Amino acid sequence: MKVLILYATVEGQTGKIARFVQEQIEALGHEATLANADDPAELPIDGADAVVLAAPVHQRRHPRNFEALVSARKDDLAARKVLMLTVSLNAAFAEGREEAADYLLEMKMRTGLEPTAELLVAGAVRTGEYDYFAKQVVEHVVMRGRDYDRSVDEHEFTDWDALATALKAFLKG
Numbered sequence: 450m451k452v453l454i455l456y457a458t459v460e461g462q463t464g465k466i467a468r469f470v471q472e473q474i475e476a477l478g479h480e481a482t483l484a485n486a487d488d489p490a491e492l493p494i495d496g497a498d499a500v501v502l503a504a505p506v507h508q509r510r511h512p513r514n515f516e517a518l519v520s521a522r523k524d525d526l527a528a529r530k531v532l533m534l535t536v537s538l539n540a541a542f543a544e545g546r547e548e549a550a551d552y553l554l555e556m557k558m559r560t561g562l563e564p565t566a567e568l569l570v571a572g573a574v575r576t577g578e579y580d581y582f583a584k585q586v587v588e589h590v591v592m593r594g595r596d597y598d599r600s601v602d603e604h605e606f607t608d609w610d611a612l613a614t615a616l617k618a619f620l621k622g
Contacts, residue, residue: 450479452479453482454471454483455484455501460575463504463572466607467483470503471483473616474620486504499530499619500526500529500530502533504534519562520560531565531566532565532568533568535553536570537569537570539552565619568612568615571607572606572607574603
């Protein structure tokens with residue numbers, strides 16, 4: 450099976466997730482092509498049997514260029530199996546999963562996307578890379594009331610095993 454992995458990334462975690470997905474697909478004996486939504490000119494969707502879409506959520510939405518590309522290619526996507534991976538910090542916490550699901554629902558409404566399968570994927574926090582104001586927003590808004598070690602600059606919440614399991618199920622189905 451030929452699988453296209455179309456992704457957008459803001460801080461790098463979704464890019465890391467997309468590369469992991471590529472490795473998993475290839476390890477299962479399939480052909481995988483990685484494509485960044487920032488460069489839609491090279492989008493080999495025509496030869497793909499399936500598509501994995503991966504994009505982060507920041508300020509309640511996926512990147513606009515990603516949504517525009519998905520909307521523009523929704524007919525091509527509708528002709529294939531599609532797994533949508535929505536990456537957000539809310540997906541990492543039980544009390545945030547409903548809101549994370551809302552982000553995906555809103556994106557589907559804006560783009561007309563109807564994926565075959567979807568998965569909420571927990572993202573990461575890399576406060577060591579943020580400026581003062583971004584650190585304050587993360588600490589006092591995004592991560593407010595959530596249990597994590599503030600003394601560590603990087604927190605990766607992605608459940609790699611759950612992602613691998615979901616990917617295997619998608620490819621078999």
